Structures are given as C-alpha cells and as structure tokens.
Amino acid sequence: MKKITLVLMVAAASPAVIYSAIAQADATLYGSLRMEIDAKSSSDLDLRDGSSRFGIKGDVDLGLENTKGLFHWEANVDTTDNEGAMFAPRQAYMGASGNWGTLLIGKQWQMHYIWTNSTSDIFNAAAADAGERFQLAAFAGHWRPDNSLSYITPKFGNWQMAGHVVIDGSGTDNDGEQDDSIDSYDLNLKYEGDRVYLAASYGNIGSNTAGIDYDLDSWALGARIKVTDPLTFVARYENQQGSGTGIYDLISSKNSAGTATDIDREVLEAGLLYNVGATTWKIRGTRYEENNTGLELTQWAAGVQYDLSRKARLYFEYIDNDAADAVTPYDRTVLGYRLDF
Numbered sequence: 001m002k003k004i005t006l007v008l009m010v011a012a013a014s015p016a017v018i019y020s021a022i023a024q025a026d027a028t029l030y031g032s033l034r035m036e037i038d039a040k041s042s043s044d045l046d047l048r049d050g051s052s053r054f055g056i057k058g059d060v061d062l063g064l065e066n067t068k069g070l071f072h073w074e075a076n077v078d079t080t081d082n083e084g085a086m087f088a089p090r091q092a093y094m095g096a097s098g099n100w101g102t103l104l105i106g107k108q109w110q111m112h113y114i115w116t117n118s119t120s121d122i123f124n125a126a127a128a129d130a131g132e133r134f135q136l137a138a139f140a141g142h143w144r145p146d147n148s149l150s151y152i153t154p155k156f157g158n159w160q161m162a163g164h165v166v167i168d169g170s171g172t173d174n175d176g177e178q179d180d181s182i183d184s185y186d187l188n189l190k191y192e193g194d195r196v197y198l199a200a201s202y203g204n205i206g207s208n209t210a211g212i213d214y215d216l217d218s219w220a221l222g223a224r225i226k227v228t229d230p231l232t233f234v235a236r237y238e239n240q241q242g243s244g245t246g247i248y249d250l251i252s253s254k255n256s257a258g259t260a261t262d263i264d265r266e267v268l269e270a271g272l273l274y275n276v277g278a279t280t281w282k283i284r285g286t287r288y289e290e291n292n293t294g295l296e297l298t299q300w301a302a303g304v305q306y307d308l309s310r311k312a313r314l315y316f317e318y319i320d321n322d323a324a325d326a327v328t329p330y331d332r333t334v335l336g337y338r339l340d341f
Contacts, residue, residue, distance in 0.1 A: 027058035067098035119222030216242035
C-alpha cells in the first residue's frame with residue numbers, strides 16, 4: 001500500500017477580509033491481483049481472474065474533536081479477459097468515525113457477511129461454490145449493496161454491535177407501486193477475544209437488487225476458535241424462512257414467473273485450519289437442507305495455502321459437491337496466485 005497526501009485549499013474572499021483553510025486527507029492506494037487455473041468437471045480448463053481489485057481509501061481531518069471523515073472506493077479489474085466488468089465498482093462510500101462509533105453511507109459490504117458469513121469463508125478460489133454458494137443472507141444480491149447505510153458502535157470491552165440498511169437499492173419494484181422503504185436490513189452482534197470470535201446476525205430481505213419483492217428472514221451464528229497455536233476451528237449456522245415472487249432458490253430451482261414460493265432452508269458449515277510456518281492446510285464441510293422441498297446437499301472442500309510473504313500467496317484447492325446433488329453435481333480444482341500491494 002502506498003500513502004498519498006492530498007492537500008485541499010479552500011479560500012473565501014470578501015471586500016474586507018480573505019479567509020483561507022487547509023484540509024488534509026491521508027489516502028492509501030491498494031490493490032490485490034489474483035489469477036487462477038480453474039478445472040471444473042464437464043467444463044474446459046480455464047485461466048481466469050480471481051476477483052482482482054484496485055482501491056483508494058483514507059480519512060480526512062474535519063476539524064472536529066474525536067471525529068474524522070472517511071472515504072473508500074474500490075473497483076474490479078480483470079487480469080485475463082478484459083471483459084465488461086473491468087472497473088465495475090465494488091465499494092464506493094463515505095462516512096465519519098469517532099468515539100461515538102462509525103457511520104458509513106454508500107456501496108459497501110453487508111455487515112451480516114463481514115461479521116458472520118465470513119467466519120467460515122476460508123478459501124481463496126473466486127468461484128461462488130468456494131464461499132457464497134451457501135451464504136443465504138447474501139442471496140438476492142445484498143452482500144455488497146448500493147444505497148446502503150451502516151452504523152458500527154464503539155467497542156464495549158470485547159463486544160461490538162452494528163446495523164445495516166439498504167434504502168431503494170439497485171432496480172425498481174415491478175408491482176406498479178412506489179418503493180416505500182427498506183430493501184433489506186440486518187442487526188449484528190460480535191464478541192472478539194484473543195482466541196475466540198463469536199457473531200450473531202438477524203436480517204430481512206424485502207426485495208432483491210432487481211426490485212422483486214421478497215419477505216425473507218435470516219438468522220446466523222458464526223464462530224472462529226483458536227484451539228491451539230497451529231489449529232483453528234470455524235463454523236457457521238444459518239436459517240432462512242419466508243416467501244417471494246420469482247425467487248431463485250440458490251440451489252434447487254426458480255419458481256414460475258408471477259407466482260410465489262415458500263422458503264425454509266438452513267446451512268451448517270464447519271472447517272479447520274492448520275498452520276505450520278508459511279503453510280496453512282484447510283478443510284471444510286457444508287450441509288444444506290431445504291426443509292420445504294426435502295432437498296439435501298453436502299459439499300466438501302480442502303486446500304493448502306503457501307504464503308510467499310505477507311503480500312503474496314500460492315494456493316491449491318479442491319471442492320466437491322456430492323453425487324446426491326442432482327441439481328449441479330460437479331467438482332472443481334483451483335491453482336491460484338495472489339499478489340497484494
């Protein structure tokens with residue numbers, strides 16, 4: 001990362017007095033380049049980008065006691081295909097932070113994902129089945145939404161709380177009515193100690209990023225426990241219930257256009273990380289169930305990560321969706337290289 005000092009001079013003049021002010025902002029330019037060789041069963045071997053990005057973030061002296069301004073912009077870059085997603089915004093928000101907490105406004109990560117879902121998202125591969133495939137609250141496109149607002153409290157010992165809302169996000173409702181309110185919201189609580197991390201989240205999705213009306217409630221628990229110095233245990237449980245029109249059920253199927261479907265599903269995921277020097281071995285198992293349809297899926301994943309330095313890594317990962325997965329039975333092998341700056 002590279003520090004850049006930006007000096008903004010603001011002057012105002014009157015017939016009698018000339019006023020001037022200088023506001024200084026410290027900004028960090030950063031990036032993460034990721035390339036992968038991806039081998040998926042029944043598909044061609046693919047050299048693909050692994051979700052590379054560039055960004056700039058920093059803080060601004062507002063001239064206020066115990067409060068500073070914040071800004072963050074991050075965009076997607078494609079290192080292999082130079083496709084239409086090049087420079088598509090990933091994050092774009094501003095805010096303020098102080099001893100009263102942090103307030104962020106704009107396109108940003110959903111707090112439910114950051115605090116709870118990510119506890120078991122331990123693999124590097126960019127493919128959705130390495131992480132997002134079974135993250136229920138991120139379903140409907142609200143894991144990094146537009147038009148969102150977050151408030152994060154100060155820490156109370158090892159405890160912290162956060163709330164996040166999406167207000168009139170991307171897309172518009174298709175029912176001919178004015179969108180009156182909140183597309184989604186979530187409430188979050190976490191405990192972070194030296195060896196134990198625990199998080200709990202509740203969220204509601206009122207519509208997806210295309211403006212289709214939903215009514216989905218999600219509950220989630222996440223844990224990360226350092227069992228011994230080399231061994232870490234991670235786990236996540238998530239339950240989602242509700243209904244909606246045109247819902248794509250993540251795993252099974254999409255209901256007929258113009259009709260509603262009921263949703264009742266849950267995920268249990270657990271994994272282990274074993275670190276020896278620059279090498280980290282990883283394994284994870286996932287169980288997905290649709291209680292309303294009877295569908296049950298099991299996924300196993302394993303991998304190894306070798307850190308060349310604090311800023312560079314190599315990784316090899318294998319993901320298997322069991323043969324009972326009648327919807328999308330496949331396995332995936334990924335060899336990747338990541339370089340951060």
